[in-house]
Amino acid sequence: MIKVQSLVKEFIQKDGTSFRAVDEVTFDASHNEIVCLLGVNGAGKTTTMRVLSTIFEPNSGKAEVEGYDVVAEADKVRENVGFLSGDTGLYQRLTPREFMTYFGRLYAVPEGMIERRIREMSEILDMDEFLDKKIEFLSSGMKQKVSIARSIIHNPPVMIFDEPTIGLDILTARNIVSFIRECRNQGKCVLFSTHIMREAERLADRIVMIHRGKVLKQGTLEAMREETKLQDLDDIFIYYINQANGELKVVANEF
Amino acid sequence: MNFKKAFVIYKKEMLELFRDKRTLFTTIILPVILYPLLFAGFGAIMTRQADVLEKRGATVAFQDSLTFRTPETLAIRDSIYEDLTKIEHFQIIPAPPTLNLLYQEGDIDAIVTIKDSLNVNQEPVFLVTIRYDGSGEKGLMVYHKLESSLLNTSQKISAQRLQALDIDQQIIKPMEIMPLDTSTTEKKMGNILGTILPYLMILLLITGASVVAADLVAGEKERQTLETLLVSSVSRSEIVLGKYLTIVTMAMVNVIINLVSISFSIQYLLSQSGLDMQGIQMPINSFLILLLAMIPLATLFAAILLSISTFSRNMKEARTYEQPIIIIAMLMGMISFLPTVEMNNVLALVPVINVALLFKVVLIGNYQLSHLLLTIGSTLVLDVIAIWITVKLFNTESVLFRTQEEGGKIKIKNKRTFFSPFYGIVYFCLALAALYYLGGKWQAANLVNGLIQSELIIILFPVLILLRLGKYKPAEILRLKKPKAKELAIIPFMAISASMIVSIIAQVINHFFPFPQEYIEAMSRIFTQDISFWEMFIVIALLPGICEEILFRGFLMRFFEQKNFWYPIFVTAILFALFHLDPFRFLPVLLLGILLGYITRRTGSIVNSMFFHIINNTLALVITTFSEQNWMRVFIQDGENLKYWLTIPAILIFILSLTIFNKITILEEV
Secondary structure: OEEEEEEEEEEEOOOOOEEEEEEEEEEEEOOOEEEEEEOOOOOOHHHHHHHHOOOOOOOEEEEEEOOEEOOOOHHHHHHHEEEEEOOOOOOOOOOHHHHHHHHHHHOOOOHHHHHHHHHHHHHHHOOHHHOOOOHHHOOHHHHHHHHHHHHOOOOOOEEEEEOOOOOOOHHHHHHHHHHHHHHHHOOOEEEEEEOOHHHHHHHOOEEEEEEOOEEEEEEOHHHHHHHHOOOOHHHHHHHHHHHHOOOOOOOOOOO | OOHHHHHHHHHHHHHHHHHOHHHHHHHHHHHHHHHHHHHHHHHHHHHHHHHHHHHHOEEEEEEEOOOOOOHHHHHHHHHHHHHHHOOOOEEEEEOOOOHHHHHHOOOOOEEEEEEEEEOOOOOEEEEEEEEEOOOOHHHHHHHHHHHHHHHHHHHHHHHHHHHHHOOOHHHHOOOOOOOOOOOOHHHHHHHHHHHHHHHHHHHHHHHHHHHHHHHHOHHHHHOOOHHHHHHOOOOHHHHHHHHHHHHHHHHHHHHHHHHHHHHHHHHHHHHHOOOOOOOOOOOHHHHHHHHHHHHHHHHHHHHHHHHHHHHOOOHHHHHHHHHHHHHHHHHHHHHHHOOOOOOOOOHHHOOOHHHHHHHHHHHHOOOOHHHHHHHHHHHHHHHHHHHHHHHHHHOOHHHHOOOOOOOOOOOOOOOOOOOOHHHHHHHHHHHHHHHHHHHHHHHHHOHHHHHHHHHHHHHHHHHHHHHHHOOOOHHHHOOOOOOOHHHHHHHHHHHHHHHHHHHHHHHHHHHHOOOOHHHHHHHHHHHHOOOOHHHHHHHHHHHHHHHHHHHHHHHHHHHHOOOOOHHHHHHHHHHHHHHOOOHHHHHHHHHHHHHHHHHHHHHOOHHHHHHHHHHHHHHHHHHHHOOOOHHHHHOEEOOOEEOHHHHHHHHHHHHHHHHHHHHHOOOOOO
């Protein structure tokens, strides 16, 4: 599970001023659940996820993964998180098998276990025929499968997906979407970010709307629909933005 | 730190590198085929060239300008001519009328002219001139052949004359000179290798390391794989260690393969040259010691290059930043070309130079263990520092993620102003070039006038003109602000104490790296000019104090003020030190520059730093001018050096005055 409390992350900009990318963000996610961070580009989704995956240290506030603090127990957090983003690169000169073995070893998974996991995932994701071909020769769909397998090689209880479908074609994106569902069905805690409303609508059990570093609104889609009396998530999102801006102006059906 | 994980990273990086055809080619295949081809080809060409030159021969004109045409002189002339015609492949022709033209056009390679006069005994003496073109191989070869033929003739004639007088020839040979070279072939070989190999090895080491280093972190950033690595269960120091070992390994592999290839090629070359091979052994032991000494250097290069790679956004940027490091390392490696620089305990502490010099002594076969240990030890210390910096960088988010949008804010690009670092550097380079070419010329013509012209025309006026053209307010840009009285009151204390400390630092540097005599003479030339103390004050203290402060702390500082408080201070101090075009004074000037910058930024007034600068320069003037006075002998010894006990009061006064200065000044708007 994930627990984020009053999280703040600031960056020093080139002109010397600081900029709050994440501003007092609070939310949580538990097992058996898909939580979606929804927001436009630059809202602070990626920064939040990077704090959760121990790449960034927060300026203040608290973030926990499976009860481990992301700053004090970063090692434990890394062991418990699988991280995947849409633009993750792969080592071109390795084969998928070598690639997965490499990360398995970095996660200190026992050798026999690594082999078993590779076999299992190869079956699930249908990777048998290219398991020993160099990654540079694989199609983007195949590469995406390798990335997925890599993110789960250590069988973590928490999965974080940062804009997982960005830049992918429909067929490849569908692999990811079904993989995210599969993770929840296995009882994992899943956090994913997107700026595509349709994706959030289809996948999320709960939605956390983020805008300019702050949480606009969080809850289930149904609850939001009820509150706003709007059906479309696009409209709901704009409704909350306008509300936050202090202008209760509903821009519905504008297009 | 889990070494097993670092090793997992190391193994994977090595695997990837060896699957890369380019790396494989440059580190292994290229050296294996390059040297044999290069050496064999070069050797063949050399011998061929020499052969061709000999065989092609030359055309020599023989010019007879005799005045006394007695039978005797004519006989000598004929014997000279006859001997000349005996030179193989040479064609001796009588001087044609168009002699000079033919010579100029290269149809004739040399002209032998014989003239004569009478000596005291009324005997004819011959004067033989050889006109030849000494700029080329051929001209020299022709000259040497002609000379030896003429000497031969000369000896024959003197032998005849002695015989005529019935004198034994041995009488005019009181001694014979026989050179006996005691150097062993190994030593000779060592000397030749000692000059080339260090340079080559250092070059190979750093280029080998740089290719790999750029790929390992900057490359991962570029290919977007770094994030995956960072989120996995491996610590930053494990990543650094794994990648660092990879660079060291690849650099050493590169060097070893090159060394082996070179040594085989040299052996082949020697066997081809038909030399006596009995005595010539490749110094295998020496090579092993060298490899041992190369390891710390490889680790140092690896650590420096890795930190550059970590700092860079992408591979292209990494390669750009690597360039100056490679050039500096190359220049330091070139020290082995200098015959006079020898290894000592101080130079053994200077990175790269120590290895270059160690190479030399090891190959000649007389190295000291202390030098070897000092070299390895000092390099390892620097190495640890560089690794520490890399790990630090790896833990700095802003460095690791310089590629991504910082915080996702949509950046509105600032309007490009004139005062950006780029233009600052451009301006500095122009000023430096002007000083070097114009200022040098002016000062050579007339030292005092040249110094005044340099300060005004090169340093001061362009700044004022540019500010005028740009419609800037000079007083505001240059910080020409009235200083506070209390600031002016404390500055003399800071200036005098700081100047003394810096002078003593310069003395210490001088102690280890003695200034060349010409340098001291050049530096003191200004003090031997026939001008009064006050004129000297204007040239040495007042003008530089005002003009240089306006350029550096006033003008150039403005180009670098985007970042924090210290950044512009350090950058201008470095530029200020470079501007003095003097490696011996780099460190002292740098320290003064930092202090001057600090005073300016702290008080917001350039007048304070001008005051400091003037006092500093005046002090040097006073010490030199009054060094003979009795009252000065308390402070100085042997004419110019400050006594070392001055360090303690100087440091005390400096700390005290700096503390007061910090108290009475508030931080300038940043």
